[in-house]
Amino acid sequence: MNSIELNSVHKFFGDRHAVQNLSLAVPEGSVYGFLGPNGAGKTSTIRMIMSILYPDSGTLSVLGDTTPERVKDRLGYLPEEKGLYKKMKVIELITYFGRLKGLSKNEANLRATRLLDRFELSASRDQRCEGLSKGMGQKVQIISTIIHEPEVVILDEPFSGLDPINVEMVRHLILELRQQGRTVIFSTHIMEQAEQICDHILLINAGQKLLDGPIQSIKQQFDDTIMIEFQGDPSHFQMEGVTRVNNMGRNAELSIAAGKDKQQILRSLMDQLEITSFSVKEPSLHEIFVRTVGEHQT
């Protein structure tokens, strides 16, 4: 059962073809990552799912409904650019957003109180939003996103601009939502985060889908890489059979051309560099991303 399905969706902004022929299925209960560089079409896709924008052609089904406006109340959305009404009190604001999602006043108030407690914000309950620190504001926005217990939670670049403590908080939240059986979609251009949390990914660039599917099966489509820890001159990596090098300083991830002998390559590397550890692994998402986007652009 899929929470969200897109079929051949197109979206234009003037002459720009922002989303091109996008088809997609987000399985229920998955954590789904929309990955791609800035301007790839991630936000436009999310806005179409939220029926903030409408596709120019193609069809969309959200929670089984082909008119996504009708299921807005069952979705929670945290946009990348998020604001608060500065003059409103924290509790009023959260209650208001809850009521816009169809909760009764009492129910919204009750849940807001409970969530404020859970996010350790009870002390700021009657504070005006303009007086909140950035991290506290972030929490208030998250509470507003999930107060109506949505079946699908969509987070647009939830980690951007967060300090490590808040990154951790959001990460926990996503995992917790998954545990509760909710579908979580989030967009990011930071591959390491996606790799840690996602079950499924969509890789999109310049409006076009490059890859999608369960993260494991995607990795299997790519050849293994050699991860090494080394000391010495990295120019020695340039040798026959090594198609790409992701040099991280002391570590490096080497992509090996199909059919080449990994043992052979390792041996010749050891002749020229001091290798302290090595492993043969599936490629990282970063590697897949760079490789695919690179291929796509050429």
Add this chain to the structure above:
Amino acid sequence: MKRTLLIALREYLENVKTKGFWLGILMMPLTLVLVGVMPQLVESAREAKTYAVVDHAGIMSDVREMILKDDFVWFLAKYDDEQLANSDMPTQIAQFLPELRALDDSERSVIANYILEDAGHDLNLSRRLNALLDTNRAAFNSWWRDLSPSEKAVFSPGISTNHFVESMVTAAVATQDTEKRLNQRVEDGELFAYFILEDDLFQISDHARYASNNLTDQSLENWLGGKVSRHIRNQRLKSSNLDDKTAAWISETVTFESVTVGADGTQEVSNDDIARQWAPLAFVFFLWMSILINTQLLLTNTIEEKSNKVIEVLLSSVSAIELMSGKILGIAATGLTIIASWATIFLLFFVALPSLVDARLPIDPTAIFGDITTLSLFLMYFVLGYLLYAALLVGLGSLCNNLKDAQNLIMPVQMIQIIPMLLLVPIIQDPNGSLAVTLSYIPPLTPFVMMNRTAGPPTDFEYASTTALLVVSIVIAFWFAAKLFRAGILMTGKPPGVREIWRMLRSPVTPMKSKSQPPH
């Protein structure tokens, strides 16, 4: 609908907490105070103007007598009961003053002659009053003549010697020197002005001069000039061997009695009718202010919310149309609250307060504001006018990210909003003229022009057809505003040009085709 109301409610609660809201409410009493009280305050604060007269014509003693008499007539009509009761006025005089006040102006003038100049009178007065006047006229005469200008002013502040004070000069011979000295006194601020009446003024009307360093304030010139002219005219009439009665008859001015033509023929005019004739001015002004204030509020509010980045969160729960309608509705409620407060303040000011302090108003406010038709029209035109301008401004405003961009974009709308104020007087002077009728059919002007014409009043057909046209325009404006709002509300960067806006307007409303820049 429920969400629209929720948004409207939040908008309303937020707005009533702002300074702008309370300023809007205070505007009414402030305007009332400015219009009603300030002129009086200014008048009473104004210093008396001192003048001198070089009287070669030898008429000033007569003119002074005329001033004394004119003030006396004024006093008889407008004396202040309370001040008089506290004064040392002989009680035998005080007892018949109310009866004199009840006479009309020309009768009081005859009585003034009778008392001050020992002339006879042919008025048909009660025997008792005649007797009282006869016994007391000498005492009354000397009482009045002995009062200083400041004492007179206490009884009736309007008398002329309270405002214009003559500084006596003894200059029988015209010398260059006299004028030089007077010039110096004007220069020093000692004199406001001086008059020179040449000796042949009786023959040649323009042989008089007025000198002052302030020629914009003509009150003194008009006042003393009027008295001198009247005196000279009387002299000329006398010299033509006319008897006094014929002379008075010749110099009488023709006066017109104002009447409004009602549906059932001619009615006599009352102050209330005049008030009703001019009331539309006040209504149009307040209508204009209300619509202007509220549409501006809507515009700034939309742009603020856009820069607040709350919009996208809201749009995840409601549609753009619900959001737009909620905003427009919430601010309409704010506007109606302000208007309701005005009405309350007005009633307190004009109805409750005067009855508490037992003051009499020159007009009966309920004659204007008790009129349910006018009030309903005001409400209707506020709602319709607001909706039309709200749609225009919210549509265009949603395309902008700051007020500066918005100012450029909505300039045309603001130009239209100024027109009703420019037309205020021409329309009220000719409420059923072709200009007024034509303008009634231009929807952005309809509310103001029709409100302006209520004294006309327009025909039922005109009310119906202009309102229908206005409603149709509102629907069209909303249709376009919705398109702009949907496309514009998430736009960032520079506001679009005219061509881009035109493209947005041509796109169908559902499903939305945003032709704007991509968000990211």
